[in-house]
Every structure is written in structure tokens, then in C-alpha cells.
Amino acid sequence: MSVPRASLTFPQGHSVKSLDFPVGLFINGEFVAGEGGKTIEVKAPSTGKVIAHVAEASVNDVDRAVDAAQKAYDTVWGERCPGHQRGKLLMKLADLIEEHKAELASVEALDNGKPYSMAYNGDISLAANCLRYYGGWADKEHGKVVEVDDSKLAITKHEPIGVVGQIIPWNFPFLMLAWKIGPALAMGNTVVMKTAETTPLSAFYACQLFAKVLPPGVLNILTGYGHVVGAAISSHMKILKVAFTGSTLVGRQIMKAAAQSNLKPVTLELGGKSPNIVFDDADLDQAASWGAFGLFFNAGQCCAAGSRLFVQESIYDRFLEKLTARVKSLPVGDPFAPNSFLGPATSEMQFDRISAHIQAGKDEGATLHLGGGRHGTQGYFLQPTIFTDVTPNMKIAQEEIFGPVLVVQKFKDEDDLVAKANDTIYGLASAVFSRDISRCLRIANKLQAGTVWINNWKLLSLHNQLETQMPFGGYKQSGIGRELGEYALHNYTAVKAIHINISAPNPL
Numbered sequence: 090m091s092v093p094r095a096s097l098t099f100p101q102g103h104s105v106k107s108l109d110f111p112v113g114l115f116i117n118g119e120f121v122a123g124e125g126g127k128t129i130e131v132k133a134p135s136t137g138k139v140i141a142h143v144a145e146a147s148v149n150d151v152d153r154a155v156d157a158a159q160k161a162y163d164t165v166w167g168e169r170c171p172g173h174q175r176g177k178l179l180m181k182l183a184d185l186i187e188e189h190k191a192e193l194a195s196v197e198a199l200d201n202g203k204p205y206s207m208a209y210n211g212d213i214s215l216a217a218n219c220l221r222y223y224g225g226w227a228d229k230e231h232g233k234v235v236e237v238d239d240s241k242l243a244i245t246k247h248e249p250i251g252v253v254g255q256i257i258p259w260n261f262p263f264l265m266l267a268w269k270i271g272p273a274l275a276m277g278n279t280v281v282m283k284t285a286e287t288t289p290l291s292a293f294y295a296c297q298l299f300a301k302v303l304p305p306g307v308l309n310i311l312t313g314y315g316h317v318v319g320a321a322i323s324s325h326m327k328i329l330k331v332a333f334t335g336s337t338l339v340g341r342q343i344m345k346a347a348a349q350s351n352l353k354p355v356t357l358e359l360g361g362k363s364p365n366i367v368f369d370d371a372d373l374d375q376a377a378s379w380g381a382f383g384l385f386f387n388a389g390q391c392c393a394a395g396s397r398l399f400v401q402e403s404i405y406d407r408f409l410e411k412l413t414a415r416v417k418s419l420p421v422g423d424p425f426a427p428n429s430f431l432g433p434a435t436s437e438m439q440f441d442r443i444s445a446h447i448q449a450g451k452d453e454g455a456t457l458h459l460g461g462g463r464h465g466t467q468g469y470f471l472q473p474t475i476f477t478d479v480t481p482n483m484k485i486a487q488e489e490i491f492g493p494v495l496v497v498q499k500f501k502d503e504d505d506l507v508a509k510a511n512d513t514i515y516g517l518a519s520a521v522f523s524r525d526i527s528r529c530l531r532i533a534n535k536l537q538a539g540t541v542w543i544n545n546w547k548l549l550s551l552h553n554q555l556e557t558q559m560p561f562g563g564y565k566q567s568g569i570g571r572e573l574g575e576y577a578l579h580n581y582t583a584v585k586a587i588h589i590n591i592s593a594p595n596p597l
């Protein structure tokens with residue numbers, strides 16, 4: 090059976106003219122067709138047109154990938170490849186990604202719809218940084234000598250877990266791949282990854298680079314449907330850990346599948362409804378700029394989007410005016426146009442979900458302050474949208490919209506604010522704007538959120554500024570565990586306690 094290929098062409102004047110590459114399943118260092126030659130149609134969200142047909146994995150393909158990963162773990166990776174060597178390979182991979190940044194960013198912009206400049210300066214650059222960062226950790230995550238008493242030497246050893254499963258979404262396709270494989274490979278695990286079926290192309294393009302650097306089987310990449318391939322990974326008896334980024338609904342299913350199979354540990358990076366808080370003593374221009382960025386970046390398709398804006402009553406009108414002007418100035422359009430800030434929703438399904446939330450906001454009596462409709466005539470573009478007169482019980486104030494829709498609420502004082510900000514099932518991120526640092530820290534301590542930004546909203550930026558060193562993850566139903574930073578290493582190591590007798594008397 091022949092391996093499918095993608096033949097992509099880019100708009101006239103773009104630095105990359107065309108690309109042709111295999112889009113078969115990447116198993117044991119080779120591209121192969123999916124079982125029965127099945128394929129999945131991939132569309133460009135900026136036009137709605139089909140751009141490729143990629144191999145679709147089956148449950149048997151997952152087994153093939155797991156076998157390859159197990160063999161690589163037993164023979165060439167894990168403790169058979171010293172940390173400094175693994176680190177060197179991850180850094181080489183980072184260099185190769187940087188060398189192919191224009192190609193990868195072009196594929197990402199076409200497949201996901203995000204502006205090319207953001208993919209180039211953000212996603213792809215940050216992915217290379219992430220692999221380099223974890224390459225640096227590969228020989229530094231040591232065990233410890235633990236003080237017990239003089240009769241024994243007690244040490245801990247940090248070992249890889251084995252074959253790990255990773256399931257990623259479509260909002261930052263290549264960056265999420267890097268967040269996942271960086272710590273896993275650095276710590277000596279081998280990987281079976283499933284990309285999102287709507288945005289598999291950048292990962293497939295990069296498999297050509299992975300094949301040049303990594304021994305066969307160390308990293309296996311499949312695409313396929315969640316209920317088939319994702320479910321097979323979560324419930325696989327030979328996969329010893331699973332990490333997931335996506336919806337809270339699917340996170341729950343993955344945890345259940347893990348519990349009902351081999352009790353594999355689970356890391357979940359899920360939804361959010363993050364509060365962005367502006368006090369009356371804030372620098373209002375600064376708050377308006379970050380407020381617009383924090384929600385409308387990536388067309389609002391960020392789990393950490395600042396989707397609930399809380400503004401203190403005394404400055405409400407003045408601040409809303411500044412914010413609205415900022416949002417109105419954001420260019421929506423073609424991902425390959427040099428100044429675009431908002432691209433389309435990444436799929437028709439997402440477009441429909443976001444549109445349904447906008448309708449719900451109107452039906453529940455919120456005021457549509459800005460936008461609210463389709464932008465243009467082709468693809469899945471939406472106008473930047475702001476709702477005011479929102480009450481905490483409304484659907485748009487409680488449910489993750491994952492699109493360019495901001496809901497604005499007022500607050501009186503700190504107590505009123507904290508109660509409203511924490512009134513959500515989620516707890517991923519938050520931000521506080523005020524010139525009073527004591528107030529900012531007081532509020533930061535009370536917010537139920539894995540991240541608090543003070544006078545900024547900077548998870549991923551346009552200028553390669555993600556703090557890879559800082560942990561990222563959620564309180565409450567936003568997830569379990571932390572990605573990034575040193576914290577992510579713990580997701581991928583098993584700790585062994587070794588007790589060595591020096592002079593303990595025999596017990597009997």
C-alpha cells in the first residue's frame with residue numbers, strides 16, 4: 090500500500106512556494122500507510138478547501154507503534170542511552186527545527202489558520218526552545234542521597250517510565266508536540282503520540298527531521314480519531330503513562346480508560362475560563378493592551394485565554410472604551426497577509442461551537458457590544474466579539490468558548506471580585522492589573538488558578554518569549570499535573586528508593 094503524500098502550495102509572494110512530503114503514520118522511523126490504506130481529509134480553515142489526505146491509524150496501528158516504542162526503549166533509549174547523549178539529540182532536533190522554521194510555520198499557518206508570522210516567531214521558535222531546554226535537563230535530573238542513619242546508605246534513582254502515550258490538540262499543533270516530547274524523551278521514555286485529526290501536517294513534516302536524528306521507534310507519530318486511536322492509547326496495557334491536552338470532557342474519558350486498564354498515571358491539561366482583573370488604580374492602557382492580547386491571540390483558541398474580564402465599577406466605562414478601540418484595531422484575515430492578527434477558527438466544528446455560544450449570549454440577555462458574526466465570505470473567520478451586561482450564571486460566563494469572544498463583568502471591591510473570579514469549575518490562569526503590588530499579591534494568593542500574571546498576560550507571545558522554565562497547568566477541572574519547567578520532568582520519571590545496608594544488625 091502506498092504512503093500518502095501532501096502537496097501544498099502557498100500564496101504568491103510567500104517565501105515558501107510549495108512543499109511535498111509524506112503523510113503516512115510515522116512508526117519505527119519510517120512512514121507507513123494506515124491499516125487498509127484509510128485516510129483522513131484535512132482542510133485549510135482559511136478557505137474551507139481540502140489540502141491533503143493523511144493516513145488514518147487504527148487500533149492495530151497503535152499496537153504496531155507501541156511494539157516499535159517498546160523495542161527502542163529496550164535496546165537504544167531509556168537507560169541504554171545516557172542522558173548527555175539524549176540531550177545532544179534533542180538539541181540537534183531543535184537546530185533542525187530552526188533550520189526549517191519557514192517550512193514548518195507555513196504548514197502550520199495553512200493547516201491551523203494562525204497567522205504565519207505568529208507561527209514563525211511564536212509556535213515554531215518556541216517549540217525549538219522547548220526541545221533545547223529539555224535537552225539541557227536530560228543529564229541533570231538526578232536522584233538523591235537521603236539522610237537516614239549511619240547504618241545504611243539510602244539513595245533514590247530517577248528512572249524513565251517506559252513507553253508513554255501522548256495525545257495533543259489542534260490549537261498549537263507543533264508547540265504542544267514539543268511540550269510533550271521534550272520532557273518525555275529527555276527523561277529516557279519512548280513515545281507514541283496522536284496528533285489532532287484536523288491539524289496533523291506540521292508533525293508529519295517534522296517526522297522527516299525526527300528520522301534524521303532519533304533512533305527508529307523512539308518517537309512514533311500517528312493521526313486518527315480520538316474515539317479510536319486516542320482511546321486505544323489511553324487504555325493500552327503496554328503504555329505506562331498518558332499525557333493529554335484538550336477538552337475536560339475527553340480528559341475525564343482518558344482518566345477512566347487509564348483507571349480501567351493498567352492504572353497508568355495521567356497528566357491532563359484541560360479547559361479554562363480565566364479571569365482577567367482590572368482595578369481602578371491600573372495603568373489602563375497597559376491593561377487594555379494585554380486584555381485584548383490575552384483573549385484574541387490565536388483567535389481565542391487558547392486554554393489559558395483571558396475570557397472573563399472583570400473591571401472595577403469606577404473605571405468601567407473608561408476602560409471599556411480603551412479596550413474596544415484596541416480590539417477594533419486587530420486585523421482579521423488571511424494567515425499569510427503580513428499584518429493579520431486573528432486567523433479563522435481552526436475547523437468548521439469549532440466555528441459552529443463558537444457561533445452557538447454567541448447565540449446563547451444573545452438569548453440569555455447579554456449585550457452584544459462588538460462583533461458577533463462571521464467575518465468575510467470564505468473559511469471559518471469570526472469577528473472579534475465582546476459581550477457586556479453579563480451575569481455570572483450565563484452560559485457565556487461559565488462555559489469555555491475557545492474563540493474570539495470576551496465577556497465583561499463589573500466588580501465593586503476585592504471581596505466581590507474574588508468571589509466572582511473563583512466562581513468557575515476551571516482554574517487554569519488569571520491576571521491582575523493594578524499599580525499596587527500588595528493588592529496584586531493579595532489577590533494572587535486568593536485566586537484558584539495555576540498561573541497568575543501580574544500586569545501582563547503572557548503565556549505565549551509573538552516574540553518567542555514563552556517562559557519554558559515556568560510550570561503550566563490547572564487547579565480544579567483545568568487539569569492534573571504541570572507541563573513545562575522542571576516540574577514536567579516528574580511526569581516522566583519513576584523514582585526508585587534503594588536501601589544499602591552498611592552496618593545494620595541482623596533482625597533475627
Ligand SMILES: NC(=O)C1=CN([C@@H]2O[C@H](COP(=O)(O)OP(=O)(O)OC[C@H]3O[C@@H](n4cnc5c(N)ncnc54)[C@H](O)[C@@H]3O)[C@@H](O)[C@H]2O)C=CC1
Pocket residue numbers: 256257258259260283284285286313314315316318319320323334335336337339340342343358359360391392442489490491
Ligand atoms: N486545553 C486545550 O488547549 C484545548 C482545549 N480544547 C477544548 O475542547 C473543546 C472541544 O474541542 P475538541 O477538538 O473536540 O477537543 P478534544 O478534547 O475532543 O480533542 C483533543 C484531542 O483529543 C482527542 N480525543 C478525542 N476524543 C478522545 C478520546 N475519547 N480518547 C482520547 N483522545 C480523544 C482528539 O482526537 C484530539 O487529538 C474546545 O472547544 C475547547 O474548549 C480543545 C483543544 C485544546
Ligand code: BAL
Pocket residue numbers: 260261334358390391392393394548
Ligand atoms: N494548551 C496550551 C496553551 C494554551 O492553549 O493556551
